Amino acid sequence: MSGASDRWNPIFLKELRQSLRGRVFGILFPTTVLAGVAVAITAMVDLHPRPIAGPDVLLPVLVVLGVAALGLVPFSAFQSMGGEWDDGTHDLLVLSHLSPGRIVLGKLLSAAVESVLYFAGFAPVLLFTFLLSGVDLRDLLFLIGALYAASIAMSAVALALAGLTRSRFWRVVLLAATAGLAFLALVLGYDLAETFVKRGRGLGTGHASEDVAATIGLILAFGTLFTAIASTRLAHPEDDRSGPVRWTVSGLLVALLAAVTTVGAGFMSSVPVFEVAALVGALAAAFAVFFVTEPERLPRRAAARVPRNAALAVLAAPFLPGGGRGVLWWLLQLAILAAWATAVAAWHGAGRARPWTPGTFGQWCAFQSYFLVYLAGFSLALGRVRERSYGPLAARLILPSVAVLSMVLPLLAGFLSGETNPIRDSILFPTGAMQREPHAPKSLVALVVGGVVLALNLPRLITSFAQVLAASARRRRPLPAPLERPTDAAHAG
Amino acid sequence: MAALEVCGITKRFGSLVAVDQASFAVEAGRITGFIGPNGAGKTTTMRIAATLDLPDEGDVLLDGVSVLDDPRGARRKLGFMPDAYGAYPSTTLWEYLDFYARAYDLHGALRRRRVEEVLEFTSLSALREKEMAVLSKGLKQRLCLAKTLLHDPSVLILDEPAAGLDPRARVELRELVRALAGMRKAILVSSHILTELAEMCDGIAVIEAGRIKATGSVHDVTRGIQTAVPVFVRVLEDADRLERALLELPGVERARREGQGLVFEHQGSPESLAGVLAALVAAGLRPVEFTPRAMGLEEVFLSLTEGKLQ
Ligand SMILES: Nc1ncnc2c1ncn2[C@@H]1O[C@H](COP(=O)(O)OP(=O)(O)O)[C@@H](O)[C@H]1O
Ligand SMILES: [Mg+2]
Numbered sequence: 001m002s003g004a005s006d007r008w009n010p011i012f013l014k015e016l017r018q019s020l021r022g023r024v025f026g027i028l029f030p031t032t033v034l035a036g037v038a039v040a041i042t043a044m045v046d047l048h049p050r051p052i053a054g055p056d057v058l059l060p061v062l063v064v065l066g067v068a069a070l071g072l073v074p075f076s077a078f079q080s081m082g083g084e085w086d087d088g089t090h091d092l093l094v095l096s097h098l099s100p101g102r103i104v105l106g107k108l109l110s111a112a113v114e115s116v117l118y119f120a121g122f123a124p125v126l127l128f129t130f131l132l133s134g135v136d137l138r139d140l141l142f143l144i145g146a147l148y149a150a151s152i153a154m155s156a157v158a159l160a161l162a163g164l165t166r167s168r169f170w171r172v173v174l175l176a177a178t179a180g181l182a183f184l185a186l187v188l189g190y191d192l193a194e195t196f197v198k199r200g201r202g203l204g205t206g207h208a209s210e211d212v213a214a215t216i217g218l219i220l221a222f223g224t225l226f227t228a229i230a231s232t233r234l235a236h237p238e239d240d241r242s243g244p245v246r247w248t249v250s251g252l253l254v255a256l257l258a259a260v261t262t263v264g265a266g267f268m269s270s271v272p273v274f275e276v277a278a279l280v281g282a283l284a285a286a287f288a289v290f291f292v293t294e295p296e297r298l299p300r301r302a303a304a305r306v307p308r309n310a311a312l313a314v315l316a317a318p319f320l321p322g323g324g325r326g327v328l329w330w331l332l333q334l335a336i337l338a339a340w341a342t343a344v345a346a347w348h349g350a351g352r353a354r355p356w357t358p359g360t361f362g363q364w365c366a367f368q369s370y371f372l373v374y375l376a377g378f379s380l381a382l383g384r385v386r387e388r389s390y391g392p393l394a395a396r397l398i399l400p401s402v403a404v405l406s407m408v409l410p411l412l413a414g415f416l417s418g419e420t421n422p423i424r425d426s427i428l429f430p431t432g433a434m435q436r437e438p439h440a441p442k443s444l445v446a447l448v449v450g451g452v453v454l455a456l457n458l459p460r461l462i463t464s465f466a467q468v469l470a471a472s473a474r475r476r477r478p479l480p481a482p483l484e485r486p487t488d489a490a491h492a493g
Numbered sequence: 494m495a496a497l498e499v500c501g502i503t504k505r506f507g508s509l510v511a512v513d514q515a516s517f518a519v520e521a522g523r524i525t526g527f528i529g530p531n532g533a534g535k536t537t538t539m540r541i542a543a544t545l546d547l548p549d550e551g552d553v554l555l556d557g558v559s560v561l562d563d564p565r566g567a568r569r570k571l572g573f574m575p576d577a578y579g580a581y582p583s584t585t586l587w588e589y590l591d592f593y594a595r596a597y598d599l600h601g602a603l604r605r606r607r608v609e610e611v612l613e614f615t616s617l618s619a620l621r622e623k624e625m626a627v628l629s630k631g632l633k634q635r636l637c638l639a640k641t642l643l644h645d646p647s648v649l650i651l652d653e654p655a656a657g658l659d660p661r662a663r664v665e666l667r668e669l670v671r672a673l674a675g676m677r678k679a680i681l682v683s684s685h686i687l688t689e690l691a692e693m694c695d696g697i698a699v700i701e702a703g704r705i706k707a708t709g710s711v712h713d714v715t716r717g718i719q720t721a722v723p724v725f726v727r728v729l730e731d732a733d734r735l736e737r738a739l740l741e742l743p744g745v746e747r748a749r750r751e752g753q754g755l756v757f758e759h760q761g762s763p764e765s766l767a768g769v770l771a772a773l774v775a776a777g778l779r780p781v782e783f784t785p786r787a788m789g790l791e792e793v794f795l796s797l798t799e800g801k802l803q
Binding site: 006010013014017018021030084087088089090091092093094095096097098099236237238239300301304381388 | 504507543544545549557561562563564568569571573575577578579580581582583584588593595596597598601604640642
């Protein structure tokens with residue numbers, strides 16, 4: 001493995017060598033392929049009196065391949081990342097000249113190769129099901145391609161989750177979470193395959209565009225997001241561990257809006273502007289939980305990369321680590337959403353169910369105020385906790401729990417007291433978005449509460465900008481860092 | 494400028510202050526022993542110096558590069574051997590070193606040459622095709638050291654490298670470390686067992702409960718705290734008579750029995766010590782042993798970490 005491989009990713013070479021030599025793959029691979037063949041034969045035997053149809057054999061075979069591609073391959077990726085902790089090689093890797101991105105890429109590449117081997121092992125069976133006829137070649141190729149891409153995306157998820165913690169206990173929990181996600185992906189994939197090859201809504205029929213877009217979108221989104229998360233987890237704590245994820249999420253949200261706009265304009269009579277703006281805002285809030293709970297300080301390595309130009313530094317601020325800058329990031333996403341909604345409303349019409357008008361814009365703001373209270377309000381209240389080493393994690397658990405409890409508890413209370421519409425009448429402060437008819441007074445309450453929280457956050461937001469500007473200024477005129485020299489006295493203490 | 498400068502680092506874990514304002518320096522070509530009981534904060538300090546953990550205060554400079562401001566730059570200067578070093582399953586020595594050489598961006602002929610060099614240096618060439626898993630602890634330790642040397646770092650930080658080694662492996666390790674110091678590398682070696690370091694180090698830094706108690710050359714530290722020299726003396730006559738005679742002499746403090754002789758503590762110049770011997774002879778005693786004991790690292794350490802002198 002020298003010579004030609006000289007400049008290959010070392011992690012890739014190592015992982016490949018280990019997994020091919022490892023006993024696990026040597027047992028799992030033949031077992032899985034045999035299971036695929038067995039399932040195909042069983043399906044044909046079951047069908048026996050009736051004529052054998054391709055789809056009836058293809059679907060069970062795809063399930064077995066899906067278990068390998070979405071379960072076994074990510075599992076081995078998870079183990080390889082977890083193994084670096086357990087073998088004590090994690091620190092050695094981090095200390096080498098490999099960048100976190102190259103480490104993650106190497107592991108992803110080896111997952112990709114491992115996955116290819118499974119697909120190659122299944123190729124004869126898949127070809128056979130195709131020859132049975134009844135399956136459109138385009139459908140088959142798309143499903144296989146999507147499953148392969150999903151296998152790599154799922155491996156990225158596994159790498160990111162395995163990289164989160166050194167603790168074996170938590171890693172077992174995270175492995176269970178990975179398995180849950182893989183199962184979900186398998187169910188979704190099965191449904192897609194069934195829709196394509198059995199329900200007659202495949203690629204040839206002209207009904208499949210939305211499914212195709214959603215599939216590709218989901219795979220790409222999960223893949224890129226978790227690749228970004230996996231590599232930031234390997235970065236030095238004084239490095240920017242948040243920015244790459246913020247950029248990725250922003251990019252994905254914009255891509256989502258673009259997709260909705262084109263698909264909506266093409267297939268629906270008009271884009272549901274308000275609903276999309278509300279939902280994407282909520283989605284952004286879910287990600288923002290991670291950003292607003294970071295410590296406020298600008299890490300030293302991140303500070304050393306702030307743009308020298310003050311204006312650029314201000315523009316980049318929402319994408320730099322820090323809780324206050326997390327709030328800025330979220331507000332920026334809302335601004336992008338509002339701009340998008342306004343532009344689409346002007347271009348394609350304001351939507352049917354709830355048109356995008358100045359009045360509903362107020363309702364939308366009221367709806368987002370709800371998130372503002374949790375994101376900006378509670379993260380501010382938890383400020384002292386967040387500066388502790390366990391703080392961000394604690395805040396990340398507390399924030400969503402409070403948000404969910406504050407919805408569930410009134411709901412429960414409303415249910416027990418016999419309310420007819422508990423969600424609408426008992427929620428902390430109901431907003432227009434949850435009601436069929438505009439409900440001006442309550443929306444107003446939400447807006448006022450949101451305004452107060454924002455005002456309370458003002459010092460924090462100003463500090464967030466000030467830190468960035470100070471870092472930028474320091475970069476413009478580099479001073480020798482004042483350092484405390486070690487004392488030359490032989491005795492200390 | 495010292496190759497490794499630890500500048501006032503403090504590290505807290507919750508309410509526990511694991512390292513408290515620690516400062517010391519290691520010059521190029523010198524071996525400094527980092528000594529302290531278990532839990533004193535050695536590993537914490539070393540991991541901070543190795544860019545793996547963050548101090549709450551202070552900084553560490555490797556060849557003048559700050560581990561906080563430029564961890565990547567600092568890592569190029571640094572070879573770190575953690576206390577629990579990793580091994581990959583089903584990997585041969587050569588593959589292990591080749592992998593890390595690639596990870597350190599060594600390519601082509603240069604990479605092959607570096608791998609050969611470090612194998613040679615650690616006398617592991619003959620075992621290159623052996624799997625790591627079958628190696629003894631001492632050989633694994635040497636392999637890990639070989640790996641640490643691949644990118645020719647100027648600062649070496651070795652966390653408890655001698656722990657669990659048999660005496661022979663320990664001697665071999667000492668020779669290797671000495672040879673590395675001869676190559677002008679600055680070396681920091683930790684241990685909680687003094688004898689492991691005693692013959693290896695040019696200087697020591699003693700740490701207890703996160704605080705640096707003393708730094709400097711072994712000689713300086715020893716002299717700095719040594720007030721009384723223990724002297725072993727054995728005479729042909731009765732030990733009681735010896736004790737009575739001794740305690741009347743100037744500069745002699747406390748005498749206690751040890752084996753067939755006595756150990757007394759002497760305070761004063763070598764001339765005064767010679768005077769003690771002469772006085773014993775003059776008193777009609779016939780000494781057959783008279784041995785001043787230099788304070789060993791062990792005693793230095795005990796006297797420092799008890800917070801008082803003997
Ligand atoms: N990650 C950690 N979390 C909490 N306490 C720690 C952690 N690492 C070390 N400590 C504590 O810090 C102190 C110093 O530990 P350490 O540096 O490993 O000591 P040494 O290497 O000298 O034996 C010990 O009391 C230890 O329990
Ligand atoms: Mg230790």
